[in-house]
Amino acid sequence: MSDAPDSRGDSLFRAPPLAEQERMVEAMLFASTEPLTIAEMEARMPHGSDPAEAVHLLRRRYEGRGVQVTRVGDAWAIRTAADLGFLMARETVETRKLSRAAIETLAIIAYHQPVTRAEIEEIRGVTVSRGTVDQLIELEWVRFGRRRMTPGRPVTYVVTQAFLDHFGLESARDLPGLKELREAGLLESRPPDGAEADGPRDDATGDMFDDDADAQLPENDEDY
Amino acid sequence: MSDAPDSRGDSLFRAPPLAEQERMVEAMLFASTEPLTIAEMEARMPHGSDPAEAVHLLRRRYEGRGVQVTRVGDAWAIRTAADLGFLMARETVETRKLSRAAIETLAIIAYHQPVTRAEIEEIRGVTVSRGTVDQLIELEWVRFGRRRMTPGRPVTYVVTQAFLDHFGLESARDLPGLKELREAGLLESRPPDGAEADGPRDDATGDMFDDDADAQLPENDEDY
């Protein structure tokens, strides 16, 4: 609080109180991606500071707490207390981006739900591999909806509450339509006339397929 | 939040002492870069724990320290104290400079949320250029909210948890000056004394809604 960096010049020989230095060390160790050496801390702190002493105090303050001030070689870091490691177990999750095939399939389900597999393929213009839908179901972003009352009674897919939570949506109908995507700058090109579309899941789903159905030859689902 | 009441009596599943829970919360909040909700913490802690109470204690413990326990919407995070920012200069991530239009649009979304694009334009008196909202969405400061139940059912924009985190706000209610604005009637769409008058942009606004109405096909309510 007291020591803005530019005040260094004035108070050339007056270092901030040790309690303040301790705060500084605490903040630096917390925010740093790497362990910090005493010299590195000193270089950032106001002139005359004694980071070694401050670290010493900080280390004592954290004794028995949930995190510890630990020595790493000749540097210092804040680490979780060893006995609480079990809480961190779920911290180490590896996140991967969904494949393009999966995200497209998911988008179609979100916008057109309830939608059958055949309809997804028609919109995407490629076969949807089993694994793609399975993956989405496993992620609990997609589930089976009601069967469609058409020949063959195909199953439909719908998105789940977990999907809405993940994407920060209140409901799937809040997904913006193409026009709104464009207005928000998320879509660059202008569509051909009449393709000015469609919020999520308009009832005229049948119509949507028309333009695609003619133009697109089925391709193989060569996993992108 | 709630202490699973039925496990309370059962000594086999007695929750750890509160001091211990505080350590756990401390460790989790330290380890995570993102804010954690009470529910997320509870899920990791032993059965019967009360992370809300533990966070409360922890927050008090860190008052005045170099790092702070901060509320971010319905989640919690540890952040360095604002007055020590100068020490962290080297951790600074160079952020893209926002345009004046983007900053104003952000403020309007924050103070008027949920707000439609037409309303943003009405307030600023200009069209919101493409890319402005896009940029805010990309920064994850703004997301789509519920559709407005007015003709055209336009999408609305709201601010996110990342927005609160970035600007150090506990909730959207803590926006600076919010109360004064509300009292002055400046968050309404009309002057407070009820003087109804057509603003010059009203015609244009009408058109905007019409556009939407044309583009949106009626939606099928049953599917939800």
Place this chain on the structure above:
Amino acid sequence: MADRPTAANDESPEWDAVASRRAAEALIVDVDGFEGPLDLLLTLSRTQKVDLRRVSILQLTEQYLAFIEQARELRIELAADYLVMAAWLAFLKSRLLLPPDPTEDGPSGEEMAAYLAFQLERLAAMRDCAAKLMARDRLFQDRFPRGASEQMTTAKRITYTAGLLDLMQAYARIRTRDDFRPFVLDRDSVLTMEEALDRMRGLIGYAGDWTDLMSYLPDGWQTDPKRRRSATAANFAAALELAKAGRVQIRQTETFAPIELRRRDDP
């Protein structure tokens, strides 16, 4: 909102016409710097040096109209919004100056003026809020999150993530695919190499003598320039393919001379 905008009439004497004109001139130079007419009006209102709630709308209207007039004289091109606003303000001015016509519907001049004053005040308030917001202690600037995320266990769980943006962009990509279809050509004026090759394989058996490549173009592909071009290219590629396979020989006597081919009997 209260203060009657018509109070303008009482306050106007102290308004320095020269000063405001000068201000308007300065504004003209910078017309690109304004974010629309409301922004311009807000800036003009500052020259009145009063609280926004006491701003004289009539005076402001005159300033704005003078600004537009000058911009026109200087042949500065103004966006349509500015002109729409000018028309509306001219209308407002007449309403404010003339006694109300009881037969006329719609809001009174006072109500219109009050609304404009409200809009200005609201925009100014939002500007103010924006500034306050940006001046807060911001993450990665004044406040910092944990620098190192800890990895304490070896148990790894893979989660898949995707943002809302990814989702919407994916959908937009599918739904607008027709916009970007450089690869989906209109097939009726395209002869593919495969088609040409198939055709030529059948015909080449008869080409014991040097024959002009152009004579291999199928019927209906010789006149229309588009089709002719496509068929020529396809036939040429097919001929190269056959030459590679050792089925034909190709020759061209000089640059731009006809390309000829003949069957190559097994050596």
